[in-house]
Amino acid sequence: MNQIIKIKTNEQGEVSVSARELYQALEVKKRFSAWFDANSKQLIENEDFTGVPGGTPVNGGNGNIQYLQDYSLTVDAAKQIAMMSGTDKGREIRLYFIEVEKQWNSPELMLSRSLQYANSKLINYESQIAELTPKAELNDVFIETGEAIGVREAAKEINVKQNEFIDNLLNNKYLYRSAGSRGRLQPYKKYVPKFFVLKSGSVNGVEFTPQVLIxxxxxxxxxKKFYAPDQMEMSV
Structure with a gap:
């Protein structure tokens, strides 16, 4: 069967027809906008037809591409418009749509579409799993390490810039600086020892300010909070 008008199919298996292609196939003489206004009066917008955002690309006479107003029609709406034309061309196009529907609804094609839809879903699930796997592996690292480490080491472990990590901790009030913008990092008491621990020490007998470990x-x-919020399950 020769293809008179292209039948488009979306991911949900719904079929549609370009109103502008139908207009050209019917060999209508009047302007497209006037033709569609007259024929769409018996149709329901967003049920029988929808507008095509940005229009349909058409090659102009000078080789440039123009985007012309267009609508996406259901096959039933396209059959109705073809029948309303009352021309031999209209009857030919209507019969074409009927034959297309017969083939479309054959058991073989229905099974093929079902398999394609299932495969597309499987590919989507696999891509999501692949995206989440590195995050899951990184969570395992935190658990396996089993010890508190410094802010610099923690940023390296999470694979983010140290300054960015510190800014997140400061801006979200988990840490503060003990003496102005250049002071040592210190945790708020309510997050110790759940999120932070303090390591004391001395050099040559002189004790230094406790180091913050995470x-x-x-x-x-x-x-999870700063870099993988979709995995956020814990509460403070």
Whole structure:
């Protein structure tokens, strides 16, 4: 069967026809807008037809591409318009649509479409799993490490810039600086020891300000909160 008008199919298996292609196939003499206004009076917008955003690309006479107003029609709406034309061409196009529907609804094609839809869903699921796998593996690292580490090491483990990580901790009030913008990082008390621990020490007998270390639980929490919010399940 020769293809008179292209039948388009979306991911949900719904078929449609370009109103402008139908207009050209019917060999209508009047302007497209006037023709469609007259023929769409018996149709329901968003049920029998929808507008095509941006229009349909058409090659102009000088080789440039023009985007012309168009509508997407259901096959039933296209059959109705063809029949309303009352011309031999209209009857030919209507019979063409009827034959297309017969083939479309054959058991073989219905099975083929079902398999294609199932395959597309499977590919989508596989891509989602592949995207989430690195995140899941990184969460395992936090647990396996089993010890608190410094902010620099934590940023490296999460694979983000240290300054960016620190800014997130400061802006979200998990840490503060002890003496202005250049002071040492210190945790708010309510997050110790759940997210942070303080490591004290001394050099040559002189004690220094306790170093802030982030616990495995804290690193997992901050990773999810700042960089994988779709995995966020924990609460403070």
């Amino acid at each position: 616990t495995p639980y804290g690193r997992q929490f901050f990773y």
